[in-house]
Amino acid sequence: MNKKILFEAMRTLVAIGVALLLAFIIIFTVSEDPGYALQRFLLGPLSSLRNFGNVLEMAIPLVFTGLAISVMFTAKQFNLGAEGGFFIGAVGATALALSFELPPIIMPIVAILCGGIAGGLGNAIPALLKSKLDASELVSSLMMNYILFWLGIFIINNYFRDAQAGAMASHRLPEQVKLIRVLEGTRVHFGIFIALLMVILVYLFLYRSRWGYALRMVGLNIRFAEYSGINTKSVVLYSQIIGGIIAGMGGAVELLGMYTRFTWFQLPGYGWDGIIVAIMARNNPLLIPVFAFFLGYLRIGADLMSRVTDVPSEVVAIIQGIMIMLVTAERLLAGWRHRMIVKEKMQNQPIDEGGVQNG
Amino acid sequence: MDEILSMKGITKVYPNGIVANKEVDFSVQKGEIHAIMGENGAGKSTLMKILFGMEQPEEGEIHYKGKKVTLNSPSVAIDYGIGMVHQHFMLVPSLTVAENMVLGIEPKRNNVFFDFDKAVRMVEEVSKTYNLDIDPNAVVLDLAVGKKQKIEILKALLRGAEILILDEPTAVLTPQETKELFEELINLKNKGLTIIFISHKLKEIKQITDRLTILRNGRSMGVYDTKDISEQEISRLMVGRDVILTVNKTDAIPGDTVLKIEDLSFYDKGNKPVVKDLSFRLRKGEILGIAGVEGNGQGELVEMITGLKKASKGKIFINDQEATKLSVKNIRNLKTSHIPEDRMVYGVAAEGTIGENLISDRYDYPVYNTGLIQRVKDLVQKSNELIDDYSIKCDGHTQQVNMLSGGNIQKVVVAREFSSDPELIIADQPTRGIDVGSTEFIRNKLVELRDEGTAILLVSADLNEVMELSDSLMVMYEGEMAAYFEDASKVDEMELGMYMLGLKKMEVKEMGGALGE
Ligand SMILES: Nc1ncnc2c1ncn2[C@@H]1O[C@H](COP(=O)(O)OP(=O)(O)O)[C@@H](O)[C@H]1O
């Protein structure tokens, strides 16, 4: 088991290394002053508290969508609806915040739950289609992203739009619903603690509850799960709904922590990034914050670099693509691993009795 | 006689770390029938897959007709004249015999169109040359197992095989079919073919082979002339000790009916009956064996009883409760356990840990949960207990199941299924493809459970196994009960074969015993 973890860690490091190396090559070829560009890229996020705060701010929504995707992928449900769930979650929170008045502390909690419910309902549709009609959740969740987007726009435009505001935007969110700032000099908000709480909750759910166990077994071998008496249809259903809830909560937290009004008139993209985070973390909830931070760091670094140098921030897109390809490339380092296994096996062979002990 | 082929110092390590072959030397002489013997998991198939180019060894050399060769794919091996008939046939069921035989080497008309007539002629030609009778126009789907095997052999011969590897060819055959196969093999040998014959059945080996190589735990235990070595010596070399695969078993003392099947039928997607109006009962403290060539409805019967498939017609009662439409979970709650036919598909989550696999039927029991949280410590303790009780050879409960040998994987399944105080066990091929030690263990455990009052339905393609273990025995042929024997110990193997092949069928009134009439 440990060897497997070591091997997976090696593979991730190699992937990151190769991707960064490629990024350096690109920077060296396109930049007039590659040294400075590189410095901004690698160290920029650490150069000021504000920049570092930006990394953390970006990591918060990524933790939510990363967790959402990892729950669904653990069950081998390839639902890509975290994007729509995140968006509709923010809409749900806006709707609550602008419709009811609740006391402070209670209000953000209710708003986040409301966002979660919205996200969960959104994902319930592909989930139901899969468990009842065996429709591919991949296709229907992709479609659902657009449906939820337009539904959200419709709701905001028709019920919560502030006609006075210049651009399309909702009314101002009441103060008592907003999440407080937790780091002086940055916009890092209380959502960071909610995100870490979710990491622990998701971990406990997956590895310490009977529903999590059933979910994991369905992911490992659905026929085995069925044979064991696990209700696989319900797992298919609740894994996706829970994914939707987490994504929706993420949308709500992002809105309440970072914005004064609902102003998104395109999909924010955190759902897609969540897929990258989940893949890098091998769906392990405890690793999700690590890779959310990592991705945030790359993004902010590239952004800082592009602001003061001639290297475009799109470099990050290339890095991401390469990392994902290498991490998911099953055969990467497989030869190395095989040699490791062979070597180990050859050493501790009992020679007597002709006995190669299998198992 | 001269050596046509030799393998030297072959070592093969699979990606999961299992050392399947370790410094194995092996050679065959032209025109002999050479047996590779060894219990399940000894590495016989692996060695032959290396010879056929399907697996690459970590170390070792292969010499063919005096030259060193590299066999890195089956097509290379075929070009050299090596042919292999696998344990599982590789035929396309919907095509005809001729079409299957020329797959990949299709004769063409005008270099474009498939020339069916020529294909038929090619088949007729080899079948005549080697005296192996087959109808080129028959559809493979409709053929019996013995015939399918014949096609596989002919397929290899058509491709110019000089060395023919047969991987456990008799495992799937009835006694009659085995006899026929042996005559054909001797005939092929007389025509100059070299045959490598894998088996772990001692009697067969003594019958037809000239020499034999014994493998144990991936190593060669030497080469012997068949006539110079006794069955007992062979078995000692194979297993490392004397094995008596007979189970010590007293007469059954059957109690009340636990499982009752009434007019049960199952229709496949094409509305073809796969199980037809089957009725029987199984009592407490009794082992009822079901013999039959695979694919005669046994699998569907098991799946209906265990809730994985829904019956098309008829009723199932477990302890007087109707279970026909119950879910798998509810049937398990009626104290039913199930050893599935294919352990890797149903029996385990291969990528899960041993611990996770041992608790899949009880993870949600109240004793293992406090509120929302699982009592992980108790589950781990239970897993460790089971690993000890069933002597599962492993590095601990966190080891991944696919790192274990076949026998130990089956022990994981059995440990889970036997440890839930079952009143009814459906055991489908419980010892298929596993080593002698695990086989003995599982068979004894089944008898032990029977003695404690468990009702056991045993489905097995292994005639020895059903005859040894069963108290009563029925034969299934084309979804129907073809025979029922109240006392399994009085059944003759050849007679059983006749029922299995559909050459004989009992009258309904002769089988009344199945219903306790
Ligand atoms: N593809 C594979 N991957 C990993 N292990 C394997 C594979 N095939 C066989 N093994 C393991 O190698 C050992 C030898 O298997 P095999 O050659 O099939 O034995 P035999 O044919 O003598 O029963 C067994 O322990 C088996 O579980």
Ligand SMILES: [Mg+2]
């Ligand atoms: Mg084999």
